[in-house]
Structures are given as C-alpha cells and as structure tokens.
Amino acid sequence: MSERNDLPSNWGRWGADDELGTLNLITDEVRERAAREVRTGRSVSLAVPIQPAPVLSGPFPPRTAEESPVQQMMLYTGSPAIAYADALTVTNHHTLSTHLDALAHIPQDGQVYPGRPANESVTMGGVVHGSTTAFAAGIVTRGILLDFAADGPVPGDRALTAQDLEAAEERFTVHVEPGDALVARFGWVRTRYRGNPMPGMTLDAARWMHERGVSLYAGDLSDAYPPVSSPPAMHGVALPRLGMPLIDAVDADELASVCAELGRYSFLFVAAPPRILGLTGVPVNPVAVF
Incomplete structure (x- = not known):
C-alpha cells in the first residue's frame, strides 16, 4: 500500500455532497x-489584532508577511457629514490574519x-x-x-x-x-x-x-x-x-x-x-x- 493510500480520509463518510x-x-x-x-x-x-493599512489610491495585495492583510478606504470624510463609512479589502489567507x-x-x-x-x-x-x-x-x-x-x-x-x-x-x-x-x-x-x-x-x-x-x-x-x-x-x-x-x-x-x-x-x-x-x-x- 502506498503512503498516500495509507493516509486517513473521511471521503464518503458523510456522503458525496457533504461540505461540513x-x-x-x-x-x-x-x-x-x-x-x-x-x-x-x-x-x-x-x-491576532489587525491594524488596517490606509488605501490612498487603489487596493493592492500585501507583498510581505509584515504588511497588513486589511486595507481601509474611507468613503465619507467630508464635513459636515451625517455618518462616516469605509470599505475594506481583505486578504483572507495571510500570516497576520486569524482566519x-x-x-x-x-x-x-x-x-x-x-x-x-x-x-x-x-x-x-x-x-x-x-x-x-x-x-x-x-x-x-x-x-x-x-x-x-x-x-x-x-x-x-x-x-x-x-x-x-x-x-x-x-x-x-x-x-x-x-x-x-x-x-x-x-x-x-x-x-x-x-x-x-x-x-x-x-x-x-x-x-x-x-x-x-x-x-x-x-x-x-x-x-x-x-x-x-x-x-x-x-x-x-x-x-x-x-x-x-x-x-x-x-x-x-x-x-x-x-x-x-x-x-x-x-x-x-x-x-x-x-x-x-x-x-x-x-x-x-x-x-x-x-
């Protein structure tokens, strides 16, 4: 038996359509x-706490493990304002993001x-x-x-x-x-x-x-x-x-x-x-x- 065939598996255990x-x-x-x-x-x-990085032009993926996995773009910052809001660009699979x-x-x-x-x-x-x-x-x-x-x-x-x-x-x-x-x-x-x-x-x-x-x-x-x-x-x-x-x-x-x-x-x-x-x-x- 090959090492791969000897690996544990749950394929088929809960059915072919299982996603849990x-x-x-x-x-x-x-x-x-x-x-x-x-x-x-x-x-x-x-x-792990995340400090978002401000986006001043356009979103871009993090290039190093130290860069924030979340980029924040403020949508409404004028004055007077009824409310403030922002949009986030999130890189899920990142070393600084608990995911x-x-x-x-x-x-x-x-x-x-x-x-x-x-x-x-x-x-x-x-x-x-x-x-x-x-x-x-x-x-x-x-x-x-x-x-x-x-x-x-x-x-x-x-x-x-x-x-x-x-x-x-x-x-x-x-x-x-x-x-x-x-x-x-x-x-x-x-x-x-x-x-x-x-x-x-x-x-x-x-x-x-x-x-x-x-x-x-x-x-x-x-x-x-x-x-x-x-x-x-x-x-x-x-x-x-x-x-x-x-x-x-x-x-x-x-x-x-x-x-x-x-x-x-x-x-x-x-x-x-x-x-x-x-x-x-x-x-x-x-x-x-x-």
Whole structure:
C-alpha cells in the first residue's frame, strides 16, 4: 500500500455532497457538553489584532508577511457629514490574519473534499462546493488547549507526534473527545513566517486527531517548515482528506495564561465568522469562554 493510500480520509463518510466535514462531529450532545464548561463567564479572544493599512489610491495585495492583510478606504470624510463609512479589502489567507480555512482551500490530486473535482468546485464566480457557506451557523463546541509552549517556544526543528499530544493531555489533565476543537500553542505567534525553520504537526499527529474525532484545529502554527512530510499534515491531509476546518494564525498566549491561572484547559469554544458565502476562507475571532 502506498503512503498516500495509507493516509486517513473521511471521503464518503458523510456522503458525496457533504461540505461540513468534521464539523459533523459537533452534535447537539457535544454542544450541550460544551455549554457546561461555562462556570465564571470569563472570555478570551484567540485572534491576532489587525491594524488596517490606509488605501490612498487603489487596493493592492500585501507583498510581505509584515504588511497588513486589511486595507481601509474611507468613503465619507467630508464635513459636515451625517455618518462616516469605509470599505475594506481583505486578504483572507495571510500570516497576520486569524482566519478560518474552508474545505475547498486546498485541493489534492485535482479534487477537494470529499472527492469533488476542484475545477467544478472553485470557479471564477466563487466557490460552489466546500466554501465558507458551511460556516453559516457558526461553530460552538468544547475547546481543548494543548500548550506545547508552557516551558518556552517549541524549537524550530521539532515536529510533534501523537506521543507529544498525549503527553500534553496528561500534563494538563484533559482528554480530547469526538467533536472537540483542538487549540495548539507552539509559542510562535510573534516570530512565525520569518524565513526560519518552524515546528509543526506530523502525519502521525494528524492520524491521532482523526482517531480522536477532532472537529476543528486552531493553532499559532500547523505545518512544519521546511515540510516534514508530503503532503503536509494539516493543510495536505487534515483539511482536504479529513474535511477538518483549520483556523490559522491564532494567538493563544492569553488563553494559555488564563488556563494556567484557572487550572483548567477545557472551555466553551465559539467561532462565528461573517456570514459571507462562497469563499475559500474568512477572517474569524475565535473566543474561549470559561
């Protein structure tokens, strides 16, 4: 059996027309269990703050990882004015933008989850299968933080395995169950994507997430750089093969501090992106509620 055929997959598991992927694992019972995590009402954002760049002529895509993913054009600035308004140009898949990847974002062998032809799913008029339309109801489930950076940032030459994930569970007295959202902290929120080697997840870790029934992955990093596998574990397997939505560019530093203070690493996880249909991804502000 080839390595590619041995990769985990959910193609066909929920039908040929499925667009929810592992979000199917978030049942009413899972949401009810998640709601019981709220005891104090304290909340923490996992999003990186964005300072928009002013547009004085015309919009243009960011050219470096340091440029703002949001450009702002003021529409009404005269005086007197009844109201002020602006228009935004947003680059969704950007290293400084906390965003939710739709399942059509990454094709594999000319197909997107769950085996639909990519050229029929993603068109010049937008995404017709596997798009942000699937996120219209928002995502509400239990979240689990695995803080791999509790003793300092994960070294750039490390790639995490299933054993690392289970060791973190034991250390923080949590257990990932079907339907949970997994939040991973590598400690790289301010230093990632600067041309240096970065840690990430291995295929072994992706298989573990599949076996545990993780519904969504959110992290300050996901795939190692340089890649430690082909295809990469999260964007090459978890997203297109498992149908697992990914939240990229998360800032989990404050979350880690609150979890350590409260002595608990599970919480209500809420992600309610703008209800914009037919996109490959969308900015999102994930929130953990204790």
